[in-house]
Amino acid sequence: MAYETILVDIADGIATVTLNRPEVLNALNGQVFNELGDVALELGADPSVQAVIITGGDKVFAAGADIKQMANLSAVDAAIGGRPSHRAFSLIETIPKPVIASIAGFALGGGCELTLVCDVRIAADSAQFGLPEIKLGILPGAGGTQRLPRLIGAGKAKELIFSGDFINADEALRVGLVNKVVPADQLREETLKMAKRFAARGAVALRLAKSAIDEGLRMDLEAGIQYEHKCFSLLFATVDQKEGMRAFIEKRPPDFKGQ
Known part of the structure; x- marks a missing residue:
């Protein structure tokens, strides 16, 4: 299947899905969510794929949702507009294979929520995480209020969601948001090494x-x-x-x- 907002590469049993909207820091919109959901179905059913990597590339993971697309939504519009993200994240979460988030730079808002639906998260030392929705008068609406407390505990999750503040990679590791932090220039290599280790299992x-x-x-x-x-x-x-x-x-x- 052809995609416009993501790149898909499969080699040696490892599928790499790269968010590809660098002009807007990989901001997530309806098309991105639809394509992420479709590729999750595709890779989940592909017997040649043993593990999946989701990345935004070497500079940024995803700097949240496309706020310009959201600014003038009504409550009804917001309810309908949230469906693609929920579908995409549910489909990624249930890919019957290991899914690794490879995170460089910003992983904010919906970008942070995308990392939460992956099985394992490996971050470059340049990574920053945050759920800044509260500063826009809203709350995380793609599973952040549910998945983050289950991952790092309710108290720390509430601190991050209530403040909207960012944390760096070392703090993300300390609180259990990521599994591993590596130098930025080693992120690709270390992520691929982890994926291959998983793929070698039954x-x-x-x-x-x-x-x-x-x-x-x-x-x-x-x-x-x-x-x-x-x-x-x-x-x-x-x-x-x-x-x-x-x-x-x-x-x-x-x-x-x-x-």
């Missing part, structure tokens, strides 16, 4: 591990444990489980088939 086990974590977080502990056990048991019907354990016993690297 695809079926990865899919079910992600499902066990994400679905389990929506359940009480006992229900989550039961769901995990179901996922665990199902893996013993796979080719990869047999290969993985045989390779361990034979002291050799496994040759996973994704089956």
Whole structure:
């Protein structure tokens, strides 16, 4: 599928999706959200893709929503206009493969919310994060008030959302917003290294591990444990489980088939 606001590259089982609106600091609008949702469906169904990277490039991740597009919306318009972002973020969040956000420069507003729907976040030391919507008289409307507290805790999330202030990469690492911070000139290399490490694992086990974590977080502990056990048991019907354990016993690297 052809896209206008994003670039898609697939190589060696790794799909890289790059936001491509540099003239507006990768500001997110309806078209971007529609294309992100479509590419999430495409990559999720592509058996050649084992992991996905989402990035804005070397200078900026995404500096939020396109405020000019939002300024004169009515309440009804805002309700309707929010649907593409909710669709896109839900589809990215449920890609049945590891999704890594590779973040340089600003990740603000909707850009910060986009990082939250990824499984893992790796940031350049140049990165800055923030949800500044409160300074515009609104609140984060693409899942930020729900996903951020689940990731870093309610108290810190409320501080960031109530103030609208930015935090740098080191603070983001300290509070658990990102998994790793690297020098800016190493961001691409380190992100690709992480993606390849994930992609080398068994695809079926990865899919079910992600499902066990994400679905389990929506359940009480006992229900989550039961769901995990179901996922665990199902893996013993796979080719990869047999290969993985045989390779361990034979002291050799496994040759996973994704089956």
